[in-house]
Amino acid sequence: MQDRPTRVLLIEDDADDYLLTSDFLSEIEDDQYELDWASSFDAGLDAARKNEHDVILVDYRLGERTGLELVGAAIASGIKAPMIFLTGQRDRETDRAAMAAGAADYLIKGRIDGSALERSIRYALQRRRTEEVIERARTREIEIGSRIQTALLLSQPPGDLAGVSIGAVSLPSQRVDGDFWGFFRFNRGCFDVLVGDVMGKGVPAALLAAASKTHFQDCMRRLVLTCGEYGRLPDPEEIVSAVHYSVTSELAGLDSFVTLCYGRFDMRARRLHFVDAGHMRTIHHHASDATTVTLQGENLPLGVSETEVYAQSRTRFGSGDVFVFYSDGVTEARSPDGELFGVERLLDIVRANADEDAKSLAIRVCEAATSFAGAGGLSDDLTCLVVRIVGEAPPAPLETASMEVHSAPGEIDSMRRLVEWFCTEHSSPPLSPHERSTLVLAVSEAASNILNHAYWGARSKRVQVALEAYPGEVHVLLSDWGQSFDHAAVAPPSFDGSREGGFGVYIISQCVDEHRYYRDDLGRNCLHLVRKAGGRAAGEGEPS
Numbered sequence: 001m002q003d004r005p006t007r008v009l010l011i012e013d014d015a016d017d018y019l020l021t022s023d024f025l026s027e028i029e030d031d032q033y034e035l036d037w038a039s040s041f042d043a044g045l046d047a048a049r050k051n052e053h054d055v056i057l058v059d060y061r062l063g064e065r066t067g068l069e070l071v072g073a074a075i076a077s078g079i080k081a082p083m084i085f086l087t088g089q090r091d092r093e094t095d096r097a098a099m100a101a102g103a104a105d106y107l108i109k110g111r112i113d114g115s116a117l118e119r120s121i122r123y124a125l126q127r128r129r130t131e132e133v134i135e136r137a138r139t140r141e142i143e144i145g146s147r148i149q150t151a152l153l154l155s156q157p158p159g160d161l162a163g164v165s166i167g168a169v170s171l172p173s174q175r176v177d178g179d180f181w182g183f184f185r186f187n188r189g190c191f192d193v194l195v196g197d198v199m200g201k202g203v204p205a206a207l208l209a210a211a212s213k214t215h216f217q218d219c220m221r222r223l224v225l226t227c228g229e230y231g232r233l234p235d236p237e238e239i240v241s242a243v244h245y246s247v248t249s250e251l252a253g254l255d256s257f258v259t260l261c262y263g264r265f266d267m268r269a270r271r272l273h274f275v276d277a278g279h280m281r282t283i284h285h286h287a288s289d290a291t292t293v294t295l296q297g298e299n300l301p302l303g304v305s306e307t308e309v310y311a312q313s314r315t316r317f318g319s320g321d322v323f324v325f326y327s328d329g330v331t332e333a334r335s336p337d338g339e340l341f342g343v344e345r346l347l348d349i350v351r352a353n354a355d356e357d358a359k360s361l362a363i364r365v366c367e368a369a370t371s372f373a374g375a376g377g378l379s380d381d382l383t384c385l386v387v388r389i390v391g392e393a394p395p396a397p398l399e400t401a402s403m404e405v406h407s408a409p410g411e412i413d414s415m416r417r418l419v420e421w422f423c424t425e426h427s428s429p430p431l432s433p434h435e436r437s438t439l440v441l442a443v444s445e446a447a448s449n450i451l452n453h454a455y456w457g458a459r460s461k462r463v464q465v466a467l468e469a470y471p472g473e474v475h476v477l478l479s480d481w482g483q484s485f486d487h488a489a490v491a492p493p494s495f496d497g498s499r500e501g502g503f504g505v506y507i508i509s510q511c512v513d514e515h516r517y518y519r520d521d522l523g524r525n526c527l528h529l530v531r532k533a534g535g536r537a538a539g540e541g542e543p544s
Contacts, residue, residue: 004032005032005033005034006031006032006033006034006054006055006121006125007033007034007036007052007053007054007055008025008033008034008035008036008053008054008055008056008057008121009036009037009038009044009047009048009053009055009056009057009081010035010036010037010038010056010057011038011041011043011044011047011048011056011057011058011059011062011067011070012037012038012039012057012059012062012086013039013040013059013061013062013063014059015039017059017086017109018037018039021035021057021117022035023114024112024113024114024117025114025117025118027113027114028114028115028117028118031118031122033121036053040062040063041062041063041065041069041070044058044062044070045070045073045074045077048070048074048077048079048081049074049077049079051079051080051081053081054081054125055081055082055083055084055121055124055125056074056079056081056082056083056084057083057084057086058070058071058083058084058085058086058103059086059087060085060086060087060088060089060094061087067085067086067087067098068097068098068101071083071085071098071101071102071103072101072102075101075102080128080132081128082104082105082124082125082127082128083102083103083104084103084104084105084106084107084120084121084124085098085103085105085106085107086107086109086112087106087107087108087109088108088109088110089108090108094106104123104124104127104128105120105123105124107120155181155182155183157183157385158183158185158191158521161185161191162188162189162267162391162393162394163267163389163390163391163392163393163394164191164265164267164387164388164389164390165357165358165359165387165388165390166183166193166358166385166386166387166388167357167358167359167360167361167362167363167385167386167388168181168359168362168383168384168385168386169359169362169363169365169366169383169384169385170381170382170383170384171329171366171370171381171382171383172201172381172382177201177202177205177206177209177381178197178198178199178200178201178205178206178208178209178381179196179197179198179209179327179329179381179382179383180194180195180196180197180198180209180210180212180213181193181194181195181196181325181383181385182194182213182216182217184220185521186233188267188393188394189266189267189268189393189394189396190233190264190265190266190267190268191264191265191267192236192239192262192263192264192265193262193263193264193265193325193385193387194213194216194260194261194262194263195260195261195279195325195326195327195383195385196209196212196213196258196259196260196261196279197258197259197260197279197327197328197381197383198212198256198257198258199256199257199258199259200256201380201381205381208251208254208256208258209258211247211250212243212247212258212260212302215243215246215247216239216243218246219239219242219243219246220234220239222242223238223239223242235264235273235312236262236263236264236273236274236275236312237275237310237311237312239262240260240262240275240277240299240302240310241309241310243302244277244302244308244310247302247303248302248303248304248305248306249306250303251302251303252303252306256303257278257301257302257303257304258277258301258302258303259277259278259279259280259301259302259328260275260277260278260279260301260302261274261275261276261277261279261280261282261297261325262274262275262277263275263282263323263325265387267392267393267394268393268395268396270316270317270318270393271314271315271316271317272284272314272315272316272317272323273312273313273314274295274297274312274313274314274315275297275299275310275311275312275313276295276296276297276298276299276313277297277299277300277301277302277310278299278300278301278304279301280325280326280327280328280330280331281294281295281296281343282294282295282296282323282324282325283295283322283323283324283326283346283347283350284315284317284321284322284323285321285322285323285324285350285351285354286317286318286321287318287319287320287321287322287354287389288318288320288321290351290354292347292350292351292354294343294347295313295315297311297312297313298311299311317389318389319389319390319391319392320388320389320390321388321389322350322354322358322361322386322387322388322389323386323387323388324346324350324361324362324365324384324385324386325384325385325386325387326346326365326383326384326385327380327381327382327383327384328380329369329380329381329382329383330346330365330366330369330382330383330384331343331346332379332380333369333370333372333373333379333380333382334373334379335372335373335374336374336375341368341369341372341373345368345372346365349364349365349368350365357388358386358387358388359386361386361388362384362385362386365384365386366382366384369382370382395470395471397468397469397470397475398426398428398469398470398471399422399425399426399468399469400466400467400468400469401418401422401426401466401467402464402465402466402467403415403418403464403465404462404463404464404465405462405463405465406459406460406461406462406463407450407451407455407458407459407460407461407462407463407480408451408459409451411447411463412444412447412448412451415443415444415447415463415465416440416443416444418465418467419436419439419440419443419465419467419476420436420440422467422469422474423435423436423439423440423474423531424436426469426474427469427473427474427533428469428471428472429472429533430533431474431531431533432533432534435531435532435533435535438511438512438531439474439476439511439512439529439531441507441511442476442507442508442511442512442515442529442531443465443476443478443529445504445507445508445511446478446504446508446527446529447463447465447478448504449485449504449505450463450478450480450482450525451463453482453483453485454480454482454483454485454525455480455482455483456482456483461480461481461482462480462481463478463479463480464477464478464479464480464524465477465478465479466479472532472533472534473513473530473531473532473533473535474530474531475528475529475530476528476529476530476531477526477527477528477529478526478527478529479520479524479525479526479527480524480525481523481524481525482525483525484519484525485517485525492506508527508529511531512529512530512531513530513531513532513535514528514529514530515527515528515529515530516528
């Protein structure tokens with residue numbers, strides 16, 4: 001039995017047919033029905049749009065209008081209730097037209113009885129329930145796909161790049177899309193930005209975007225190893241060329257292509273080297289004179305020509321400059337009357353909001369394009385990535401040294417000797433004997449903590465130590481892949497002996513001028529120590 005009566009709407013301009021339908025429904029056993037009647041096209045469409053009925057019966061003739069028109073208008077209005085077509089005509093063309101318009105079934109007047117009507121209603125409702133289950137499953141899959149896409153294709157911009165801030169926003173037109181971006185950091189003064197757009201929309205484009213980004217990551221790793229033998233990083237044009245070689249035949253076989261802009265920000269040289277492969281022109285706002293220009297290369301998209309030779313361009317930048325990377329979904333957004341958003345409107349927004357932080361500017365651009373497109377929404381994926389130069393790059397170290405040891409107690413002495421030697425040979429002005437010894441003590445305590453706590457006494461794990469000398473200070477970075485460490489949870493040591501623990505962290509804090517515990521983007525536990533010439537805890541008779 002039903003939990004409630006099935007609500008039926010009859011749109012019929014003949015009162016006799018309404019009475020006949022009411023009689024048929026009353027004859028049906030086991031199930032209950034509530035019948036509402038609309039006697040005209042307009043009244044029927046208004047009643048259907050309220051979405052208060054489980055099923056709708058529609059007559060073919062409704063005055064000067066037809067039931068076919070009503071079914072089309074109802075579906076266009078988002079009405080979900082199944083509609084059953086009623087007609088006195090028996091030709092196949094009307095049958096096909098009703099099905100093409102979206103009707104769930106087709107019944108011929110004069111051949112209808114209670115049993116036939118009940119069966120048609122029951123089948124239509126069951127079909128609609130099945131469609132809803134499929135629709136919910138498809139929506140769930142798209143939601144999962146959207147989250148996967150965000151994780152794989154739209155990773156969070158790094159937030160700890162010195163002298164720069166990055167903000168990015170992507171709005172898919174179909175929950176998943178073909179836009180993607182990536183970030184590759186080489187050192188504290190150099191990083192790459194990749195923004196790409198696969199032809200098409202939806203799941204196929206998202207899959208191709210995932211494959212394209214994977215190719216970039218793979219080619220990047222191999223080129224870094226290859227070029228590392230010559231003491232340099234691979235150039236952007238070399239990276240794009242390698243990816244082009246690996247994907248062009250595949251893209252051509254799929255009748256697709258990828259536009260992209262690959263840029264390298266050299267923070268110390270204050271230069272951007274970039275390859276533009278058929279992508280939208282990158283916007284560069286100069287803070288020094290408030291001018292805004294567009295940057296463009298001359299290369300074709302990936303997948304268009306196997307013989308394409310990719311070449312990079314370059315431009316200088318200064319503090320306060322802004323770079324805006326975006327997809328064609330921004331400039332090709334259309335207003336309800338068909339006008340394009342366009343590059344000039346985008347340039348105006350960048351000029352007017354150039355002082356905003358990177359994330360806010362990216363959001364403002366996307367909101368402006370969305371608002372311009374109106375209630376109809378976006379017809380294409382929309383992506384905006386902003387890079388703002390907020391300060392100077394960290395200075396290059398005067399000297400560097402590094403070593404990797406295993407987590408055995410005997411290796412701590414090797415680390416101590418390295419730190420002592422480095423401070424003696426390369427600190428400028430030189431650290432005092434007391435400053436050197438306290439830094440060595442801090443490194444020893446940190447290494448002991450890694451061995452005893454991060455690796456729980458295991459002797460075959462790896463510990464890395466890197467040293468950098470800057471004017472007036474020495475930096476030491478220790479890193480491991482052991483158990484993470486929350487230094488904030490370590491209570492201060494008890495000097496009266498009432499509680500054990502905490503002495504290692506305390507000693508480290510007292511032996512250096514600065515220290516920071518963190519976990520880097522590779523998942524390593526890191527401890528950054530800074531010892532300054534003439535800094536804290538200086539020995540007696542030495543400058544402080």
